[in-house]
Amino acid sequence: MTLQRRLRPYYLSLIGLVITVVFVSPYAVMLLDALRPSGDVLASPPSFLPREWQWNTFGTVLSDSRFLNWLKTSVIVAVSSTVIVLLAAIPAAYFTARFRFPGRTAFLLVVLITQMFSPTSLVVGLYREFFDLTMVNTYASIIITNAAFNLAFAIWILQGFFSSIPKDVEEAAHLDGCGRVRTLWHVMLPLTLPGLVTTVIFTFIAAWNEYVVALTLMQDDARKPLTVGINSYVTGYQQHWDELFAASLIAVVPVVILFAMIEKHLVGGLTAGSVK
Amino acid sequence: MTDQLDASAGAAAPPAAPVARSPRFRRRRHESGYASGLSAIPWLIAPIVLIAGVVVYPAIALVQASLSDYSITGLRRGSAGFDNYIDIFQHDDLGLVLWNTLVWVVVVVALTILFGLGLAQFMSKEFRGRTVMRWAIIIPWAASLVITARLFTLILDYEHGILNQMLVTLHIIGEPIDFLGNDSWVMPSMILVGVFVSLPFTAYVLLAGLNAIPQDLIEAARMDGASPWRIYRHITLPLLRPAMLVASVLNLIYVFNSFPLIYTLNDRNPGFTHDTSITYSYKLAFKAAERSVGMSAAMGVINVLLILVVVMIYLRIIRWREVTQA
Numbered sequence: 001m002t003l004q005r006r007l008r009p010y011y012l013s014l015i016g017l018v019i020t021v022v023f024v025s026p027y028a029v030m031l032l033d034a035l036r037p038s039g040d041v042l043a044s045p046p047s048f049l050p051r052e053w054q055w056n057t058f059g060t061v062l063s064d065s066r067f068l069n070w071l072k073t074s075v076i077v078a079v080s081s082t083v084i085v086l087l088a089a090i091p092a093a094y095f096t097a098r099f100r101f102p103g104r105t106a107f108l109l110v111v112l113i114t115q116m117f118s119p120t121s122l123v124v125g126l127y128r129e130f131f132d133l134t135m136v137n138t139y140a141s142i143i144i145t146n147a148a149f150n151l152a153f154a155i156w157i158l159q160g161f162f163s164s165i166p167k168d169v170e171e172a173a174h175l176d177g178c179g180r181v182r183t184l185w186h187v188m189l190p191l192t193l194p195g196l197v198t199t200v201i202f203t204f205i206a207a208w209n210e211y212v213v214a215l216t217l218m219q220d221d222a223r224k225p226l227t228v229g230i231n232s233y234v235t236g237y238q239q240h241w242d243e244l245f246a247a248s249l250i251a252v253v254p255v256v257i258l259f260a261m262i263e264k265h266l267v268g269g270l271t272a273g274s275v276k
Numbered sequence: 277m278t279d280q281l282d283a284s285a286g287a288a289a290p291p292a293a294p295v296a297r298s299p300r301f302r303r304r305r306h307e308s309g310y311a312s313g314l315s316a317i318p319w320l321i322a323p324i325v326l327i328a329g330v331v332v333y334p335a336i337a338l339v340q341a342s343l344s345d346y347s348i349t350g351l352r353r354g355s356a357g358f359d360n361y362i363d364i365f366q367h368d369d370l371g372l373v374l375w376n377t378l379v380w381v382v383v384v385v386a387l388t389i390l391f392g393l394g395l396a397q398f399m400s401k402e403f404r405g406r407t408v409m410r411w412a413i414i415i416p417w418a419a420s421l422v423i424t425a426r427l428f429t430l431i432l433d434y435e436h437g438i439l440n441q442m443l444v445t446l447h448i449i450g451e452p453i454d455f456l457g458n459d460s461w462v463m464p465s466m467i468l469v470g471v472f473v474s475l476p477f478t479a480y481v482l483l484a485g486l487n488a489i490p491q492d493l494i495e496a497a498r499m500d501g502a503s504p505w506r507i508y509r510h511i512t513l514p515l516l517r518p519a520m521l522v523a524s525v526l527n528l529i530y531v532f533n534s535f536p537l538i539y540t541l542n543d544r545n546p547g548f549t550h551d552t553s554i555t556y557s558y559k560l561a562f563k564a565a566e567r568s569v570g571m572s573a574a575m576g577v578i579n580v581l582l583i584l585v586v587v588m589i590y591l592r593i594i595r596w597r598e599v600t601q602a
Contacts, residue, residue: 116584122334205418259411
């Protein structure tokens with residue numbers, strides 16, 4: 001028994017290592033492909049390790065002004081979309097959690113249905129709409145689109161959170177002279193931190209990796225986000241697999257850092273609001 | 277203010293306390309005020325405007341397009357009535373595409389939930405290296421789907437692919453397999469990649485659900501002599517319902533709408549042999565011989581109705597009021 005108990009953490013660590021390898025290995029292949037000349041990537045027979053190491057790929061990509069433009073777009077778009085989602089979803093989630101009113105069910109139903117639309121099927125209509133508004137090639141067009149497509153999830157999660165906070169908390173704040181907006185800001189929001197963190201990470205990742213809408217709406221190369229821009233490293237005319245993969249790995253870093261920073265809150269947040 | 281402290285201390289309270297508190301807590305959270313529709317407007321206006329502009333308006337445009345006749349270059353020539361829908365329903369590949377969609381959605385979602393459950397269970401344990409593992413699991417979620425798909429087209433390649441090379445070297449297979457070209461391997465390969473990229477999100481949702489289960493409940497059952505399997509079956513699984521609901525509904529929607537993965541992995545293959553209804557709809561307008569914007573739009577409308585019906589049936593089965601009725 002004691003021996004078994006002492007061995008157990010090692011078993012767990014071993015299984016953990018296997019899982020880590022499973023999830024990392026495709027991206028390890030990506031890293032090794034980034035560190036070899038592009039010709040070696042498609043050489044036959046394939047080799048796991050580069051036949052010739054090429055250490056400066058990451059430097060090349062990071063000093064490429066096109067890459068830096070795409071990176072800038074991705075940051076602007078992901079951050080702005082996330083802020084808009086929070087600003088739009090918090091009041092709506094709070095109000096629908098606290099009050100019954102005519103149209104409440106209809107509103108929640110419409111929100112739920114928007115979650116089921118894929119941007120892919122609406123992209124033609126979106127292009128025509130933004131074209132008529134002369135907003136093609138603007139950051140605003142993809143920021144607004146990303147925000148709208150992530151609203152449903154945000155409202156859904158936050159509503160669960162707000163309704164799990166006892167009403168007395170709010171009443172106490174009212175007695176202390178807080179208005180409704182101040183109560184929401186100073187009392188309710190800190191209590192829903194895990195829900196907010198969940199919303200932030202989901203929206204940020206979705207906006208950071210959005211592809212189809214950006215592909216259609218952003219034709220000006222300097223304004224493309226990373227997901228769209230980096231594909232021009234490998235086209236019919238030129239094949240820079242090394243640079244494509246180096247750029248892709250750099251694009252993963254901000255998300256993993258953001259995630260590592262707020263993971264603790266996230267794990268409490270995904271479902272806490274909806275648990276009965 | 278004491279109540280606030282009470283509520284937030286609930287999780288850390290001694291074993292008996294939450295049980296005693298729960299009825300009071302439950303009653304309180306269902307109290308909600310009544311408000312007029314007018315007073316709701318300032319609180320709801322931002323989502324309403326965003327949804328109307330970005331989802332409803334293009335959706336109406338989609339329906340209009342599905343009822344229109346287009347030239348091969350995409351110019352509208354006038355109304356087509358329901359011709360586009362009739363063309364879709366008479367299209368030779370529709371049955372195959374719908375079958376592919378069914379297989380893709382059911383198998384990917386089922387495997388994702390199953391493996392996600394095991395993964396979440398494991399992630400909730402304490403051991404050395406857990407943090408590193410948790411970060412590693414994030415990577416497929418953090419990486420762009422298009423790029424992950426392109427990466428897998430290389431890894432699974434017949435000639436240049438490292439996977440074939442490894443399997444042959446280890447004598448697991450004698451001959452390389454054309455994972456993305458051989459008709460009996462294309463779907464399984466796409467499903468493998470589909471599950472791989474869906475797992476991180478799913479595992480985290482289920483992990484959150486597991487963490488929300490009060491440990492003293494499981495402890496109490498263990499004291500009463502319940503076997504681990506019975507505890508899992510009768511305590512963990514029922515309490516995991518809300519997390520399973522979130523994970524399965526969102527996965528149904530994401531997997532059904534999955535475009536870049538199938539489009540990229542299936543790029544080499546002609547026709548619609550391995551397409552799902554989403555890539556089928558796209559190819560009808562931009563890639564296939566049809567080049568018909570109208571048919572593509574009609575399929576787009578059918579797609580939205582399909583996923584709507586599937587999710588509604590699913591929510592009805594598991595009683596969706598839990599989601600919308602706070």
